[in-house]
Amino acid sequence: MIKEKEDKKFTTISIPTPLAEKIKKRIEGTGFTSLSSYVTYVLREVLSGMDEGEEEAFTKEDEKRVKDRLRALGYID
């Protein structure tokens, strides 16, 4: 495998220093090894619900085809 080019995998963001200090205190003794790992974790958590978007609607025909199969197999009445 090619050695990972770290410079392309990360970017720098700025947050207020007092907030950074608060976070540093908060992560003491936890599994988080750095301010960055904590911020990454929180942002992933916050964004994950929004990222996954709306489910695509099935066409009526597709849904009927699926229901017919489920009925034939005894999964639904």
Add this chain to the structure above:
Amino acid sequence: MSKPHGGKLIDRTIKKETKDTNGFLEIEVNTNLSEDILNIANGVFSPLEGFLGCNDLENVVNKKRLSNDTPWTIPILLDFDKKGLGIKEGDTVLLTNKESGVRAIMDVDEIFAYDKKTLANEIYRTKEADHPGVANVYNMDDTLLGGKISLLARTQREFDEYNLTPNETRVLFKEKGWKEIVAFQTRNPPHIGHEYVQKTALTFVDGLFINPIIGKKKSGDFKDEVILSSYESLMEHYYLKDRAVMSILRTSMKYAGPREAIHHAIMRKNFGCTHFIVGRDHAGVGSYYGPYDAHDIFSEFPDLNIIPVFFRSFSRCTKCGSVVNDKICPHDQKYHINFSGKKIRELLKNGEIPPEDMMRKEVAETILKFEHPFVE
């Protein structure tokens, strides 16, 4: 119901084989790879649309994520013998397998080499060839193909009547009015301990999705038809019809412990499940992983969007008179009887029905109706 992993349920099936495949180089893949092709095509592996390329592979190995940051822990790879065929990047190839009848085309975006030892060590946490997953890696060819696939055809197979795609389970759950669904993975007939775990989890959600893994087995394992029939029996006698369904999953076990637990959860999320039961030493083998490593790894994925339901080891406590685990029972080990799969198997091998506090009589009788319930 959970949204598909990565936001979109992938469908890479071509409804009618109209594509002219004459002139495409053909690669005959093994049955495990053909199951991967089917799982990509019908959305079980969403958001994957094909076999991993180099960048995604690096990310999965090093970060447990695809290159777009989506959690993904098990590499889905297509290896091939570079010497045999003159395949170049940009070619379209035909992938076939006789057993599953899979015919799929693949647009080859990348052809690349990889380091087997690094791959083994990161995914399986060991380079030892005694580990079955590592042995598989060492047996792979030295070159990988990355690119999207499209499924042209597959044949009807045994147990297809139990084989639902994510699109189908999603319609099924909707029809049943289930919003929260807990998935249970299994490779064995159910004993009382399994029933306890399933019913405990089911108590807090709307429905239970029993999802046995079907496929290649080793000698002494229960045959697939035995597992399915024994669950049919349990469900008929001890589950409400509107609260539990069963469908199979055809995929190979990798024995990657914690990483595989995440992979198993992702597949169940794609089926629409909101919760996933993770037991002690989930997908483990030998002593390569700690008993609860597969629980701990979930804390690395705040964006997984399926809730793990962790169960520790459980047993029957003769003092409590019920199934217990180490969080709820204060009594000494001498009162505890473990649900030993080995012991149950031995009794069944001798044609004996295990005690009712180990296995339901109806389940045991169903197993004993088979002349040869075990893989020879």
